[in-house]
Each structure stands twice: as structure tokens, then as C-alpha cells.
Amino acid sequence: MDFQLTEEQKLIKESVRDWFARNLPLERVREMDTKGHPYPQDIPKGLGELGVIMGTVPKEHGGQGLDWFTQTLIAEEIGYADPTIACAAAFMAVATGWGYTLDKYCSEEVREMAIKPALKGEKFVGIATTEPGGGSDVAAFKSTAEKDGDEWVLNGEKTFISGVEEAREWGGGYWVNVRTGEPPEDAPHKNMTSFFVPIDAEGLEPDKPYRDAGRNALSTGGFRMENVRIPDSYRLGEEGKGFYRTMEGFDNARLLIGASSVGVTQRILEEGMKYIKERKTFGKPLAKYEGIQFELVELYREMEATRLMTYKTAWMQDKRYQDGSFKPKDVAKWISMIKWKAPHLALEAANKAMHWLGAAGYSDEYMFEMAWRGVMSYCVGAEGGENIQKIVIGRELLGPDYVPYK
Amino acid sequence: MNFIVCVKQVPDTTEVEVDRESGTIIREGVPSILNPFDEFALNEAIRVKEKTGGRITVLSMGPPQAQEALRKCLAIGADEAILLTDQAFAGSDTWATSFTLARAVEKLGKYDLIFCGQQATDGDTAQVGPELARQLNIPQMTYVESIEEIDDGSVICKKETDGGYQRVKSGLPALLAFISTPAFEPKIPSIMEVMGAKSKTLSQWGIDDLGDEDGDYGLDGSPTQVIRVYSPPQRGEGVIIEEPPEVAVDKLIEYLESEGII
Numbered sequence A: 001m002d003f004q005l006t007e008e009q010k011l012i013k014e015s016v017r018d019w020f021a022r023n024l025p026l027e028r029v030r031e032m033d034t035k036g037h038p039y040p041q042d043i044p045k046g047l048g049e050l051g052v053i054m055g056t057v058p059k060e061h062g063g064q065g066l067d068w069f070t071q072t073l074i075a076e077e078i079g080y081a082d083p084t085i086a087c088a089a090a091f092m093a094v095a096t097g098w099g100y101t102l103d104k105y106c107s108e109e110v111r112e113m114a115i116k117p118a119l120k121g122e123k124f125v126g127i128a129t130t131e132p133g134g135g136s137d138v139a140a141f142k143s144t145a146e147k148d149g150d151e152w153v154l155n156g157e158k159t160f161i162s163g164v165e166e167a168r169e170w171g172g173g174y175w176v177n178v179r180t181g182e183p184p185e186d187a188p189h190k191n192m193t194s195f196f197v198p199i200d201a202e203g204l205e206p207d208k209p210y211r212d213a214g215r216n217a218l219s220t221g222g223f224r225m226e227n228v229r230i231p232d233s234y235r236l237g238e239e240g241k242g243f244y245r246t247m248e249g250f251d252n253a254r255l256l257i258g259a260s261s262v263g264v265t266q267r268i269l270e271e272g273m274k275y276i277k278e279r280k281t282f283g284k285p286l287a288k289y290e291g292i293q294f295e296l297v298e299l300y301r302e303m304e305a306t307r308l309m310t311y312k313t314a315w316m317q318d319k320r321y322q323d324g325s326f327k328p329k330d331v332a333k334w335i336s337m338i339k340w341k342a343p344h345l346a347l348e349a350a351n352k353a354m355h356w357l358g359a360a361g362y363s364d365e366y367m368f369e370m371a372w373r374g375v376m377s378y379c380v381g382a383e384g385g386e387n388i389q390k391i392v393i394g395r396e397l398l399g400p401d402y403v404p405y406k
Numbered sequence B: 001m002n003f004i005v006c007v008k009q010v011p012d013t014t015e016v017e018v019d020r021e022s023g024t025i026i027r028e029g030v031p032s033i034l035n036p037f038d039e040f041a042l043n044e045a046i047r048v049k050e051k052t053g054g055r056i057t058v059l060s061m062g063p064p065q066a067q068e069a070l071r072k073c074l075a076i077g078a079d080e081a082i083l084l085t086d087q088a089f090a091g092s093d094t095w096a097t098s099f100t101l102a103r104a105v106e107k108l109g110k111y112d113l114i115f116c117g118q119q120a121t122d123g124d125t126a127q128v129g130p131e132l133a134r135q136l137n138i139p140q141m142t143y144v145e146s147i148e149e150i151d152d153g154s155v156i157c158k159k160e161t162d163g164g165y166q167r168v169k170s171g172l173p174a175l176l177a178f179i180s181t182p183a184f185e186p187k188i189p190s191i192m193e194v195m196g197a198k199s200k201t202l203s204q205w206g207i208d209d210l211g212d213e214d215g216d217y218g219l220d221g222s223p224t225q226v227i228r229v230y231s232p233p234q235r236g237e238g239v240i241i242e243e244p245p246e247v248a249v250d251k252l253i254e255y256l257e258s259e260g261i262i
């Protein structure tokens, strides 16, 4: 086991760190969080030039052919740079985690139309699986697709979808999950199929975006599909197998958002340390008081533990893709552990840091409250809620007979 | 044209702290970076090469881990890198350093311009560039901010002086020592460039590669010896007299008398 980063990995980390220090300093993160969506496009275009969006996509498809471990290091740096997690949500979890999986299963036509521009930051690709009737509960999905000659006709509604406003402005589209047949009663995940649906498809009607608590630079919205017609070449993977493809997409997105959350925690602790060393009460810096110092130390310990888990998971993910020595389910258990742990740790760190600062921490003079509002999105549900991660871990520990929904 | 850029890996001085008791620099845990003046010089070399064509070789003397800084130079746009690394080079002062660099430059053969940073942010001597020019017997220009014109036989530089700028022309080959400008934004290598740097040549040369083992190498070849490193005692807060001169002079005399200085 070698914990040393390679020369290239160190240089890539440095490039990402330097690029963000120049183009997205905390002041600009604050401005963007205050102003709200749509996300300013100079950022993804710059990230595209840097080569970090969908870095894991093979070179033949326009990507960098990076390993997941290196992509994980990049995601960590992006969380560090933007602790509201908007940047990481848009361009790591969604554009890269889902984008990579989309690229893996899409036709050359979709690749040319959507993937290649998206990895340059010129278009937005996202994931649309959640419906008003169910987020966690896949069985409750109602959207459908029916085959009509060489085409499919889609109907239904998707909600809480990241990046709808950005996709409308820049162009692009979504990985959309629908039913292509009634599922058997004991296997609700069957007969689900995934398609790529361009945002400007006829019959697709966007909803008004939500007013979220945080990560405000990136929009969350939804859309309705009424007889949206798309060619069969927009289908992602085999008919009826959409559930498995979707789980793979979740794995990739969850890994990267876990890594980004470690970066958020790192930034919170660094900024918090600066403050508690300077701020004096009763004649001494706050950092001298155990009530404060020990909280910092505990968070630091947890952060390092989470980082190690994240790196191990990324390493397993590479093995899964490179030589199959880890099966998707082995990796999914680890991915769920970090998807559950890392955003909650960032939330906890922000919460504690706000206490260290008192009133200042509650105000927009410091970054903590926007980090707190931002990472909450990944605690309540984005890329799957906390309890869903527990169900995945429990399933792997106890066996499939013990899942609660059977 | 053939350009050589001399670079050094230095501790990131923005993060350096001095041990209050021993007076020495605490190096543990301080990240290493490419000397910012050298980074400026390299960026300038890349800018010039875009117009003239040619080849950029970066040259550094340092411990094996300085390879990281060279890899970064390759990612930024240098074509080849050479690290001079050997136990025999350890303890070099600026003279021995420039001697060693000069041997390497001679081994490299034909070159048109040598780019150096004005100084390295760790030692701050600003001696290695000029000494290297002297060792090679070529003209040098220091405090250079940019290259304004260059052709096969000559170069015109803009250099800073106490009162402003000079435009200076020199024949080639020559050595230029660069300062940096406040507006300078170093090139950030992309992932493609980092991955591309992996396949560029990065060689390590030891004393055997430089030919004759006799010469001013390492500690033995260094006329300067550092006896002690210490930080100057902290000064107290100064007194500023903000008055028109007629009043200020009297106040100053009064103050100096009250302190028993005059």
C-alpha cells in the first residue's frame, strides 16, 4: 500500500488549487451565492480548458482518461475552493459522475451532441430521476416511455433536478429514467429504461426553479414531459436495464461528492483555525480554550479518517473499472459509507465553526453559514438521502433478505 | 533558438516561520515551490519561444526531490529538463552553484539565451545569475522585466532601474536575470499538459556527467561559509511626527533630547 501521490497527481492538485484561487476566491463564491443561479459560465469553460470536467472519460471520447483516484483528488480541491458545494455539485457529482456514466452508455450521436461540449463546459448534462411521487422509492416512479417505430414517446414529470436553468441557458440535456413496462410486483426496479433527453426537446416544459436553502449559484428545478419524442439512438444501455445503469451513475456521483465534502471540511477547519487563533476573549485566544480546541481536534481526526476512507473507495472504484477485482456491490458499500459520512461531517464542522465565531459565524461576513446551508443539500437527499445509504450498507452486511422495502 | 532556463525549488516563504529560539527557518511541513522569479523567467521564455520557435531546456541544481519543480516546468511548457544532483554538490554557495551550472551549460552545447530569476526567495543573494554569466564569459542584463525584440544575433530588453526603465541591447549569447511584475499571472498547467510532461525528458546529471571532477564543487569549492543564521531583533514601534517641517524639527530635537540621544 502506497500513500504517496504521484508527481502528476501533485501537479494536478496544485493546478486546480491555483486555478480556483485565481478565478473563484471566497469573495466570488459569496457573490454568486447571494446573486443565485444561473451559474456563471466562465467557470465551467475554464474548468473545461483545465481538463477536470469528466476527466475519467476516455481520451477517444474527448476526456482525459484519468483514474478515479485522481478525479477524487480534483473533486476534493473543488470542495475546498467552493464550500457552498455548488461548483462540486454541478461539475463533479453531476457533470462528471453522471456525465462519465452517460458517456459510457450513450450513442456516438449523443456523445457528439452533449458529452463533448459538456466536458468543455459549453453545455450542461445532468440527471433527472426524482419524481414528485418518489425520490428514494424507485418503485413509485410514474414517468413512461412507449415505443413508436424508431422513436420513443416520453411522458411524466421530474422534480428537484439540479441545473435545469443552466441547461436552458447553455444547452444540453438529461439522463432521464422512465418505465418502459409494468414492473413485476416483487421487482420494482425492473422495466426501467434510461434515455438522454435534450433540454430543448419539443414537449419538455421546465418548471419554475426552487428557492433552495443553499448552494444557490446552481439552480434546482424540474420539468414536465408531454409526448416528448426522441430517437432510439438516445437510449442509454439496454431496454429495461435502466436501474442498474442508474446505480452505477449514483456510485460515481456519490464518490465525487464525498470527496468534495472532505475538501469543504478542510476549508472550514482552516478558516476556523485562523479565526480562533486571532479572536481573544477573557485575554486569551479562543484556540487556547479546551471547549474550542478539542472540538477542532475531534473534527480534524474525523476529517482525516473520512479522507482515508474516500481514497480507499476511489482506489476500489479504479479496480472495479480496470480489472473487475472489486464487484460493484463491494464498492457500493464503501461509496455509501462516505456519501453518508462526508457531507454530514462538513455540516458538523460548519455548525461547530459557527459556534466558535458566535454572531460573526451566523453572518455573511464569514464563509461558514453558506457552507452549512450548502452541504445540507447532500445530507437531506441530493444523490440519495442518509437512510438510503444505510440501507445499502445494511444490505451488504446482512444480505438482501434484510432490506426494509421487501 | 535554444533557450536555457535556470530554476530553483525553494520553500514557500509565505508559509515559512522562524524558530524564535534558534533563529533558524522551520522547514518541516513547509511546501516547496518553484522560485517565483524563475517561474516568471520561464513564462517569459515560453512567450518568446512562441514567436521565435526553438527549444527550452530547464536546468536546476538541487536534491532529488527538486525533480517535482522540474516536472512542473515541463508541464508549463519547457521541452526538456536536467537536474544536477549529487552528494558532491551539497553545501554549494553561489560561486560553486554557478560553477556547476556553467559546466552543465557547456555540456549542453549551443545556446542563445540563458534565463534566470533575479534572485531565489530563500537566499535572496541575486548572485548566481551574474556569476554564471561571468563563468561563461557572456554578457548579462539584470533586473529584466521583458524581452522586447529578439533576432538571430541580438536581444533588446526592458530593464528596471532605480529611476525608471532602460532599453538595453546585447549580442547573443547572453544571460538575462528577471524580476517579476505585480500583474504577472503564471501559467497554470492543464491536466493534458501535466500528463504530457510525463513523456518529456527529465535527466539527472551527477558530477561524473560534467566531465572533470576537479573544480569548485560543493562545500569544498565554496569560498563563502555561513557562520550563523539569525533573525534581526524585533524593533519597537517607531515614532512618526506629522507636522510641517518648522514644527517637526523642534519636536524631533525635543524628542531626541528627552531620549538622551543628543
Ligand SMILES: Cc1cc2nc3c(=O)[nH]c(=O)nc-3n(C[C@H](O)[C@H](O)[C@H](O)COP(=O)(O)OP(=O)(O)OC[C@H]3O[C@@H](n4cnc5c(N)ncnc54)[C@H](O)[C@@H]3O)c2cc1C
Pocket: A126, A127, A128, A129, A130, A134, A135, A136, A137, A159, A160, A161, A162, A163, A212, A220, A377, A378, A380, A381, A382, A383, A384, A385, A386, A387, A388, A404, A405
Ligand atoms: C439540492 C438538491 C438537488 C437535487 N438534484 C437532483 C437531480 O439533479 N436529479 C435528481 O434526480 N434528483 C435530485 N435531487 C433529489 C434527490 O435525489 C432526492 O432528494 C432523494 O432521492 C431523496 O428523495 P426525496 O427527497 O423524495 O425524499 P423521500 O424519498 O421522500 O425521503 C424522505 C426521507 O425519508 C428517508 N427514507 C426514505 N425511505 C426510507 C426507508 N425505507 N427507511 C428509512 N428512511 C427512509 C430518506 O432518507 C429521507 O431522509 C436533489 C435534491 C436536492 C436536495
